[in-house]
Amino acid sequence: MVTFHVIDVDASEQVAEYKGKITPKDFGNLLVAVATEYNDAIIIPDNSNIGWTTIQQIIDRDYRNLFYMSKDLQYIDTLHQMTNKHYSEEKKMVPGFTISQKTRPLLIAKLEAYMREQSIIIRSSRMMTELDTFIWKNGKAEALGGYNDDLTLALAIGLWVRDTALRLRLEGIELNKQMLNNISGKYTKAVFTSDSQKEKDAWEIDVGQEKEDIRWLLG
Numbered sequence: 272m273v274t275f276h277v278i279d280v281d282a283s284e285q286v287a288e289y290k291g292k293i294t295p296k297d298f299g300n301l302l303v304a305v306a307t308e309y310n311d312a313i314i315i316p317d318n319s320n321i322g323w324t325t326i327q328q329i330i331d332r333d334y335r336n337l338f339y340m341s342k343d344l345q346y347i348d349t350l351h352q353m354t355n356k357h358y359s360e361e362k363k364m365v366p367g368f369t370i371s372q373k374t375r376p377l378l379i380a381k382l383e384a385y386m387r388e389q390s391i392i393i394r395s396s397r398m399m400t401e402l403d404t405f406i407w408k409n410g411k412a413e414a415l416g417g418y419n420d421d422l423t424l425a426l427a428i429g430l431w432v433r434d435t436a437l438r439l440r441l442e443g444i445e446l447n448k449q450m451l452n453n454i455s456g457k458y459t460k461a462v463f464t465s466d467s468q469k470e471k472d473a474w475e476i477d478v479g480q481e482k483e484d485i486r487w488l489l490g
Contacts, residue, residue, distance in 0.1 A: 273298045273325075274421040276398075277309055278429045283385075284392040290422060295321045299328025311336050315432055317425075318367030326366050338432065339364040368428050378427035379412045385430050398422050 273295075277287035287309075293301065299316075302325070306312040315338040316326050329337055341363045370378070385391040386402070393399060404418040414420035 272419070272421055274425045275302060275305070276422070276426050276429055277305065277312065278426075278433065280433045282392070283390055283433075285394050285398065285426070288395045288398060288422065290397065295324035296328045299325040300332070303329055303332045303334045306334065306336065313338055313432075315428055316367045317428070318365060318369055322367060330366065337366050338368060338436070339366050340368060340436075341365070368432070370424065370428075378424065378431050381431040381434060382423070382427040391426075391430065393426075395422075398426065 272290065272292055274290045275288070276285055278284070279286050287305070289301070289305075302314050302316065306314050313336045314329060314334065316322055316329065318326055326337070368374070393402075401414075401418070401420065401422045404415040405412065405420055405423045406415050408415075414423070
C-alpha cells in the first residue's frame with residue numbers, strides 16, 4: 272500500500288490524496304506526474320525499504336525537485352541539492368525522508384501541533400478516519416490494532432518539511448535577494464549618482480550666493 276498527499280504550503284491545506292496498491296516503480300512515475308501538475312512540487316518520499324525503488328525511478332526521470340536530507344538532520348533540503356559531490360556535507364545527503372527513532376517523535380510532535388492549533392485544512396474523510404484511529408499506546412503514537420497509519424505519517428512528513436526545510440529555503444532566498452538589492456543599490460549610487468555629481472560640480476562656479484553652470488561657454 273502506497274500513499275501521498277498534495278499540500279498547499281501557503282494555504283496550509285491538503286488539496287489531493289492517493290492511497291492504493293501499485294508497484295514502487297509505477298509509484299515513482301505517478302509522483303513525478305502529479306508533482307509536475309502541481310507546479311513542480313517538491314517530492315518527499317519515504318526512503319525505507321522499497322522506497323528506494325520509487326526514489327530511483329524519480330531520479331531516473333530526472334525530476335529536479337526531490338527532497339534530500341542528511342542522516343544527522345544538520346542539512347535538509349538545501350537550496351540547490353546535491354550540486355557538488357566534492358563537498359563532504361552534500362556527500363552525506365540522501366534522497367527522501369528517513370523515518371527513524373530520531374525523526375518519528377519530531378513528526379508526531381509537528382502533527383499534534385497542527386491538529387491542536389487547527390492550522391491545517393484536511394479535505395479527505397479517509398484521512399480524518401485514519402486520524403481517529405491514530406492513538407497513543409505504551410508511550411508511542413501508532414495506529415490502533417487492525418488499522419494503519421500510512422496517510423497519517425505521510426501528512427506528518429509534509430507538515431514537518433513545510434515548517435523546517437521549506438521555511439529555511441524561503442528565508443535563504445529572501446536573504447540572497449536582500450543582499451543583491453543592497454549591492455545593486457550601492458553600485459547604482461557609486462556609478463550614476465557620484466560620477467554625475469562630480470561632472471556637474473566641475474562646470475559650476477560661485478556667483479554671489481548662487482552657483483552658475485558655465486557649460487554654455489562651450490557653445
